Amino acid sequence: AQSVAQPEDQVNVAEGNPLTVKCTYSVSGNPYLFWYVQYPNRGLQFLLKYITGDNLVKGSYGFEAEFNKSQTSFHLKKPSALVSDSALYFCAVRITGFQKLVFGTGTRLLVSP
Amino acid sequence: DTGVSQDPRHKITKRGQNVTFRCDPISEHNRLYWYRQTLGQGPEFLTYFQNEAQLEKSRLLSDRFSAERPKGSFSTLEIQRTEQGDSAMYLCASTVVGGHNTGELFFGEGSRLTVL
Numbered sequence: 001a002q003s004v005a006q007p008e009d010q011v012n013v014a015e016g017n018p019l020t021v022k023c024t025y026s027v028s029g030n031p032y033l034f035w036y037v038q039y040p041n042r043g044l045q046f047l048l049k050y051i052t053g054d055n056l057v058k059g060s061y062g063f064e065a066e067f068n069k070s071q072t073s074f075h076l077k078k079p080s081a082l083v084s085d086s087a088l089y090f091c092a093v094r095i096t097g098f099q100k101l102v103f104g105t106g107t108r109l110l111v112s113p
Numbered sequence: 114d115t116g117v118s119q120d121p122r123h124k125i126t127k128r129g130q131n132v133t134f135r136c137d138p139i140s141e142h143n144r145l146y147w148y149r150q151t152l153g154q155g156p157e158f159l160t161y162f163q164n165e166a167q168l169e170k171s172r173l174l175s176d177r178f179s180a181e182r183p184k185g186s187f188s189t190l191e192i193q194r195t196e197q198g199d200s201a202m203y204l205c206a207s208t209v210v211g212g213h214n215t216g217e218l219f220f221g222e223g224s225r226l227t228v229l
Contacts, residue, residue, distance in 0.1 A: 032216055034217055041223075042223075043117070043204060043220035043222045044156070044220040045220070046218070046219065049217055090155050092155075099168070100146065100158045100169070101218060103155035103156045103157075104155050105153070105155045106153075
């Protein structure tokens with residue numbers, strides 16, 4: 001069965017510092033990988049996706065993610081964090097031929113001034 | 114606003130009552146999903162529609178839950194005889210299938226259900 005793991009419940013980083021939010025996946029086929037962000041009492045907003053091609057994908061709000069097939073990881077990164085980046089981040093996976101996204105449990109990002 | 118809209122945003126009900134949520138997807142999107150999210154968890158898949166056809170239902174969708182998309186546009190999710198364990202955020206998402214679409218979902222703001 002396909003699954004994703006987000007090993008950190010929370011990540012704390014100071015504003016201006018680089019941030020990384022970790023995600024690993026387990027699938028039997030070729031994965032489509034996604035990152036979403038959720039602000040309090042709001043729905044999920046799409047940030048970026050990996051389908052194929054370049055392992056480094058760029059998305060909204062300066063975020064990027066690196067696909068690593070050998071480590072089955074898809075970590076979310078940003079070179080310089082903003083206080084406004086504080087939110088809940090979800091990694092999700094879909095494999096070819098399946099029609100739904102499977103989400104991780106989420107990582108809360110707290111960026112301090 | 115051309116995003117996914119959900120109604121109501123908040124619903125408080127007593128145990129045993131029925132509730133219904135509505136979702137209006139992005140107009141050209143032919144696929145619609147329902148997810149449930151509880152505190153501290155990621156969204157869990159409930160069901161999805163391709164146009165008006167319900168193509169998959171999760172085991173989470175007990176007999177008390179029913180979803181429809183009668184004309185392939187808006188969808189409703191009804192919960193009968195609500196239980197306290199039904200308290201959650203119910204998220205609707207839509208996408209368009211075909212062409213170069215790669216399956217990212219566009220979510221609504223969610224409908225939060227509290228069962229007392």
